[in-house]
Amino acid sequence: MSNPSRTGHKPLALGLIVVAAALVAAGVLSRRSQAEQVKEASTPVVPTVSILAATQITGAPLELSARIEPWQRAPIYARVSGYLKSWSVDIGAQVKNGQTLADIETPDLDQQLLQAKAELATSRSNLTLATSTAKRWQGLLQADAVSHQEADEKAGDLAAKQSAVSAMQANVDRVQALQRYTRLVAPFDGVITARNTDVGALINVGGAPGSELFVVSDISRLRVYVNVPQRQVAAIKVGDKAELSVPERPGKVFTATVQSLSQSINASSGAMLVQLTVQNDSRELLPGGYASIHFDAPLASAALSIPPSALIFNKAGTQVATLGKDNRVVVKPITVGRDLGNVVEVASGIDRNDQVIANPPDGVSTGDQVKVAAANANNNAKAKL
Template sequence: MSVALSKPKSSRGLLWLIVGGVVVVLIVVVGIGVRASESRDLKTWTDAQALPSVTLIKPVVIAQGPVLNLPGRMEAYSRASIFARVNGYLKSWNVDIGTRVKAGQVLAEIDTPELDQQLLQARATLASTQADANLAQTTAKRWQAMLSTDSVSRQDVDERTGDLTAKQAKVAAAKANVDQLVATKGFQRLVAPFAGVVTARSTDVGALISAGGTAGKELFAVADVSRLRVYVQVPQTFSPQIREGTTARLSVPEYRGETFTGKVIATADAVNAASGSTLVQLLVDNPGGRLLPGGYTSVQFDLPVQADVVRVPSSALVFDDKGMRVATLDAQDHVRFKTVSIARDFGDSVEIASGLQAADRVIDTPPDGLADDDAVQLAAAPVEIKPHG
C-alpha cells in the first residue's frame, strides 16, 4: 500500500515542476520581448529626436502690383512775371491777387511823361525830314528837266538826285524812330499774357517804374491754374515702369480722404547723379482751382505685377558666405538651399524677384547648421503667410 501511494505524489510533483518551468520560460520570453520592443521604441524615438524639426510656409503669389508712394510738388501750368518795358510812374492798377483775368486784360497803366516828350520830338523830326525830302524831290525834278536843254551839267543833276536819296533815307530813319517809340508807348499798359489768376502784385499807384526789372522784382505775376504740372522724383529702380500715359492718384493735406487723377506727360529720361532718381512730370486738371500751385502732394503709382514674384517672411532668409538664400524641402523631405534676390523689403516680409517658385516648400527660420541633403521632420502643416498690407 505504501508503495502505491508514493507514486501518485511523485507524479504530481513532477507535473508542478514542469508547469513551473514552463511559466518561468514564458516569463523570460515575455520579458525579453518587452525589452526588445522598448529598445526598438527607444531607438526610433532617439532617431526621430536626432532629425531637426522644421516649420514650412507657402510663398504668397503677388496678385496685385505694388503701390509706389512718392512726394511731389505742384506748379501752375503756365506762369508769367509781368515786368515794365517803359520808365515812368504807376498811374493805376486794376487787379489784385486772386483776381481772375482774361488774355489781354489790362492789369495796370504807367504814366510816361519822358516817353511822351520823346515821341513828340521824334514826330517833329519826322515832319522836318519829310519837308526836306519834298523840297529835294522838287529840286531834283527841275534839274532833271533842265538837263534836257543843256542848261546844267550832268554832275549837278546827279548831286541833286543824290541829295533827294539822302533826304528820303532820313525820312525812313525818322519814321522808324517814331514807330519804335509808339511801340514802346504801347507798353505803358500792362496786360495779361493769357487767361489765369493774379498770384502777385508788388507795386502801387505812384511807384517809380524802371524798365528791365530783374527776377523777383516783377510788378505782377499771372498763373494759369486750370491745370497743374506735378513734378516727382522717381527712383531709378522704378523709372522703367513709369512712362508717358501712366496714371497716378494725388492727395493733398487740405483734402483728406480725397484723391485727384494725374497722368504722366513727360520724363527726363536721365538719372540725377546726386539723388539717383528721374524727374517725371504729370498733368492734373484743376477746374475749380482747388489745388494750389507750389503746394505739396503725395503721388501714388500702381505699378504692374512682376512675373514670378512671391512673398515670404523675412525669417525664411539665410545670409551667409554663399549670399542670400532660402531653405526648401524636396519631395523626399531633404533640404535644398536656393539662392534668391530681393525685389522689395517690407520689414516683416520680402518679395523674392528670382530663385524661388510659388510651389516650393520653404522652411521658416531654418535651424543653424542645416545643409543641403539633410533630412528633417515637419513640425506642423505648411503655413500660408498673409500678403503685406
C-alpha cells in the same frame, strides 16, 4: 577629587574651537563664492536674439513725393520806365486774356515821342525841298544848262533825304510801340498769384527774377512733377493714371495722368523726371505745393523688405546682421531702396534664405556668438518638420 580649574577651562576651549571652525568655514565659503563670481565674470555673455526672414514685396504700389505747378505761368515785367499810375487787379483775382492789369505813366517816353515826331517833320520838309530841287536840275540838264555831275548830286541828295524820312518814321513807330506797353495786360485767362507794385512806385525796365510786377497763372489745369527712381521707370508710361493727394485735403484723392517723361536719368538723384496733368476746375489744388503720387504700377523686379529695427548704421554704411553657421553672426552691407513706413525696401545685399537678426546688439560684428530666442527656435523646428 577633580581639579576645579581644569573643569572650568574645558567649555571655554570647546567654544574657542567651535568659533575657529566657524570662521574657517565662512572663509572657505566666501572664497568659493568669489571664485564662482570671477569665473562667471570671465565667461563671455552670449546675447539672445530674435530672427526673421526678409519678406518679398511683389507688385507693391509706388508712392512718391511730387510738386505742383500751374499749367501756364507768366511773370509780367515792365517794358518801359516810369511811375505806376494805377492798378486794377489784386492777388486772387480772375482775369481774362487782354484784360488791363495796370497803367504806367511815362513822361520821359512822351517827350521822346514828341521829339521823334518833330525830327520826322523836319526830315519831311528837307525831303520836299530836295524833291523840287532834283526836278529843277533834271529840267536844266535837259536844256544843257548844268552838267550831269551836278544833276546826279541833287538826285543823290534826294535819295538821302528819303532815307532820313524813313529812319525818322521808324523811330516814331518804335516810340509809339513802346507806349503801348504802358498798359499791362493779361496774356491768357488765369489768376493773379502775385502783385509786387503799387501806385506811385518807380518802374524800371527789367526781367530779373523778383522784379516782376504781376504774376498770372492758369490753374484750371495743373502740371505735377515727380522723380521716379530708375528701378521703377520701366513701369511708368504715357497715359498711365495715378492717384494724387495733398495734405490740405485729407482723405480726398485726385486723378492725374502721365503726360510726358524726360527720357533721361538725373545723375545726382538717380531718378527720371515725369510730368503728369490733373484737372483743377474746383480750384482745390494749389500751384507751388507738394503732393503725394500713388502709382498702381508694380515694381520692375521683386524686392525684399525688413523692419527698420534690423538696420545697422555705422562708418561702413548700412548693414544687417544675419545668423550663420553655429549661431554665429554674419554682418552684410545692404542697399536700401524705399522707406515704406513699417518696413524698408532692400535693393541688394541679402536674399530670401538669409535669417536676419531683428534687433542686433550694439557693437555686433561678424563671428560673434548669439543664442536664438526660444520662440524662433520652435518656429524653425516646425518649419523643418
